[in-house]
Amino acid sequence: MVMQWYPGHMNKAKNQVQDRLKMVDIVLEIVDARLPFSSRNPVLEQIIDQKKHIIILNKSDLADPKRTKDWKVNFEQEGTKSVELDAKHNKGLGKLKDLIRGELSDKIAKYEANGVKNYRIKAMCIGIPNVGKSTILNRIVGKNVAVTGNRPGVTKNQNWLKTDLGIDLLDTPGILWPKIDDPKVGMKLALSGAIKDKIYSPDDVAIYALNFMETYYIDELMDAYEIDRTDLYNSTTPELLMNLTKKFGYKDDYDKASRKIINDVRKLRFGRITFDVPGEFYEE
Numbered sequence: 127m128v129m130q131w132y133p134g135h136m137n138k139a140k141n142q143v144q145d146r147l148k149m150v151d152i153v154l155e156i157v158d159a160r161l162p163f164s165s166r167n168p169v170l171e172q173i174i175d176q177k178k179h180i181i182i183l184n185k186s187d188l189a190d191p192k193r194t195k196d197w198k199v200n201f202e203q204e205g206t207k208s209v210e211l212d213a214k215h216n217k218g219l220g221k222l223k224d225l226i227r228g229e230l231s232d233k234i235a236k237y238e239a240n241g242v243k244n245y246r247i248k249a250m251c252i253g254i255p256n257v258g259k260s261t262i263l264n265r266i267v268g269k270n271v272a273v274t275g276n277r278p279g280v281t282k283n284q285n286w287l288k289t290d291l292g293i294d295l296l297d298t299p300g301i302l303w304p305k306i307d308d309p310k311v312g313m314k315l316a317l318s319g320a321i322k323d324k325i326y327s328p329d330d331v332a333i334y335a336l337n338f339m340e341t342y343y344i345d346e347l348m349d350a351y352e353i354d355r356t357d358l359y360n361s362t363t364p365e366l367l368m369n370l371t372k373k374f375g376y377k378d379d380y381d382k383a384s385r386k387i388i389n390d391v392r393k394l395r396f397g398r399i400t401f402d403v404p405g406e407f408y409e410e
């Protein structure tokens with residue numbers, strides 16, 4: 127399943143990011159902590175390459191804490207500072223603010239040495255849809271000024287938000303890249319909620335999720351759906367989906383069962399799962 131789209135507004139949004147880049151002092155790249163690799167937009171990465179930037183691993187409340195630590199080390203080794211955040215429950219905000227101020231300390235010192243008063247630092251928030259960009263900015267501002275929602279494509283335009291930290295924050299619409307070549311990346315994006323539900327086929331995504339859990343979170347999978355180990359070993363993943371569909375009482379409605387499984391993943395029925403495994407992307 128190769129997912130392909132390029133709605134006009136995504137193209138426009140990308141150009142807008144490029145335009146604004148000259149004006150800002152720092153870029154805050156927001157990724158989903160459940161998929162810190164797959165939720166990075168390679169097109170945006172290219173654009174921001176030359177700019178000071180940090181990575182925010184948001185939705186860390188949904189991700190596997192051990193893997194989040196591994197990813198932070200991984201980014202650090204690549205030369206990019208990162209911080210984990212749970213914007214929903216407002217956890218990690220202090221560290222984020224310290225990191226932003228720390229990264230901009232040269233700039234701030236320069237303003238102060240030159241006697242510039244009332245200076246404004248400008249930060250731009252970028253990332254794929256639904257990773258929590260607007261929620262994070264609301265947290266930094268301290269009130270709900272940006273519109274948020276649990277679906278991709280909520281923010282339609284760039285908006286400047288003022289904070290009393292002397293920082294102006296630019297909220298931007300989530301941007302996906304034109305063509306997702308790696309089917310696994312597509313599955314993970316669908317699972318996380320970055321892609322509109324009508325674009326992907328739920329059984330492909332559910333089978334991907336079941337297969338991933340069979341490999342990395344087998345106990346959690348068996349517990350949640352009361353699956354016997356022997357049954358699990360004796361069936362292929364598509365067979366497992368068929369068996370579960372019956373077990374849920376959905377007869378042969380695999381779509382309905384698949385949507386339930388996807389929902390269960392999102393609602394932590396199997397605990398906190400991270401779908402990107404550090405190292406997996408560098409093997410040849």
Ligand SMILES: Nc1nc2c(ncn2[C@@H]2O[C@H](COP(=O)(O)OP(=O)(O)OP(=O)(O)O)[C@@H](O)[C@H]2O)c(=O)[nH]1
Pocket residue numbers: 184185186187188211212213214215253254255256257258259260261262273274275276277278279280281282298299300301
């Ligand atoms: N569990 C959890 N949910 C979060 C977190 N941050 C944001 N959310 C939820 O994720 C959904 C999307 O948040 P938004 O802030 O609208 O995301 P966005 O990146 O601005 O999305 P677009 O504007 O569509 O690109 C909302 O339902 C938020 O409540 C978090 O740290 N943890």
Ligand SMILES: [Mg+2]
Pocket residue numbers: 259260261273274280281298299300
């Ligand atoms: Mg938004």
